[in-house]
Amino acid sequence: MDEQPSARRKCATTIRTKSQVTRGSGLEPRRVGYLPWGGQATLPLVSEPLEPTAGALDRAAHLRTQPAELEKLRKGAGYLPVWRHRNLVRSSGSPVPVVLDDREAAPLREVADDEVFLGLVDGRALFAMTLPGHDEVLSESVLAEAGTFNDLRGVGPLLEGRSVDVLASARGLLYWHRHHGYCGSCGGETRSGEAGYVRICRECDRRHFPRTDPAIMALIEHEGRILLARQPRFPPQMFSILAGFVEPGESLEQAVHREVLEESGLEVEKVRYVRSQSWPFPSSLMLGFAMTAKNDAYELDGEELEEARWVSRKALDDPQGFFYPPKFSLSGQLIRMFMRGEV
Ligand SMILES: [Zn+2]
CATH class of the missing domain: 3.90.79.10 (Nucleoside Triphosphate Pyrophosphohydrolase)
Known part of the structure; x- marks a missing residue:
């Protein structure tokens, strides 16, 4: 099977932008924020069967069908960019996921291919977006200063478990969007609905849901x-x-x-x-x-x-x-x- 866990990955593949290369390793992100959890992972991605399954990410599914409520939450919301199925992680110090605020995310949202609502963390709405796959997008200053895009399979073991949950949700959901642009029934184009948790065919109205x-x-x-x-x-x-x-x-x-x-x-x-x-x-x-x-x-x-x-x-x-x-x-x-x- 192709998706089986792999062992002994030495390190994450790191994407460096031109500015990062020229500025060397002393790069210190200044403007961007991060998810609130630091430290070493103990059981990333793995369930604890005897404990409640609720994690730090409140998926707040009821908000997916309430666009007006969701829009109100955009003020102060956080955005996690995904590029070529890789997640943005701070490149200095211990790795933590980078979260852009609405002002920082604005120019990226204009060019993003897909956007999904992940849920709430400490009451703050979190969204994830797929950036265009070309290299030029990395020259956006906020990205260049924030961190590097890493494959979650490589960087996951270095992250705190709740961070992995959020990044895994972002990666998995956006991957699904990327590969379900057309209806499996009639071949028509699909569009995103319910804040990213369904794709609806523009031709036959069939609804397609994320699969596991x-x-x-x-x-x-x-x-x-x-x-x-x-x-x-x-x-x-x-x-x-x-x-x-x-x-x-x-x-x-x-x-x-x-x-x-x-x-x-x-x-x-x-x-x-x-x-x-x-x-x-x-x-x-x-x-x-x-x-x-x-x-x-x-x-x-x-x-x-x-x-x-x-x-x-x-x-x-x-x-x-x-x-x-x-x-x-x-x-x-x-x-x-x-x-x-x-x-
Ligand atoms: Zn269709």
Whole structure:
């Protein structure tokens, strides 16, 4: 699967504007604001099943159909620009998302391709917008001074969890807009509605909603060891747990049994849900399950997986000749929960 978490990304790809290059690393943003949360992420993007799901971002869905109310909130609102599916993050000090105020955002809003209402943070309305993909837009002074555009997969582990939620929402929603400009029914042009949460066909009025593609991750245990496997596209020596997309007409439980059987030949039991992770690259929701294999005789399909091994907690504590995903990803979380005896 293409959107699976990747491991050991060294750093975010940084887009530097001409002015940043000439001014060197002493760049200090002065005018722009940031989201209020700093510090290191602990569980970015990953749900805590036993806690309320409400985060710091109040999605305020009722406002999406109240344009007059939403317009009032524009005074004092914050704007998050997205460029080539990358988010704007402060380039000096610890990384935090850049939020432009309405005055700073005004010239960019005039050229933006799409704009969506993300919700409220501490009562302040937050919008996200897609900037045109050409390089010239980066010469806007407010952008040049504010930070750099980064791929969220790279910079995410350095951000505080609530910041990641907001940036992931911006990226995921704007990606969907970018790729749904035409109606899947009649081919007519679509327009944005409900503050960015629907696209409506100009020809047949059909309404299209943002989609999320569920995918399962399978932590398979057998007598104190878990099955780790590698796909041919993984970096050398990287192993992870099994994963696959849910197919139409399939329940999550059926998807778990099918994927595990297809990829490893194993039959499993005691399947239980553990936790989930939004993975908007471009639109996945990863659902993590733990389970027990009926026996340890796996047989790889030879296409999706090229190698597998049963790994004990001891081997995970001190991996020799292999590594597994970082804790930023759901697979890395599940493996560490197994190591701590939590699943
Ligand atoms: Zn249509």
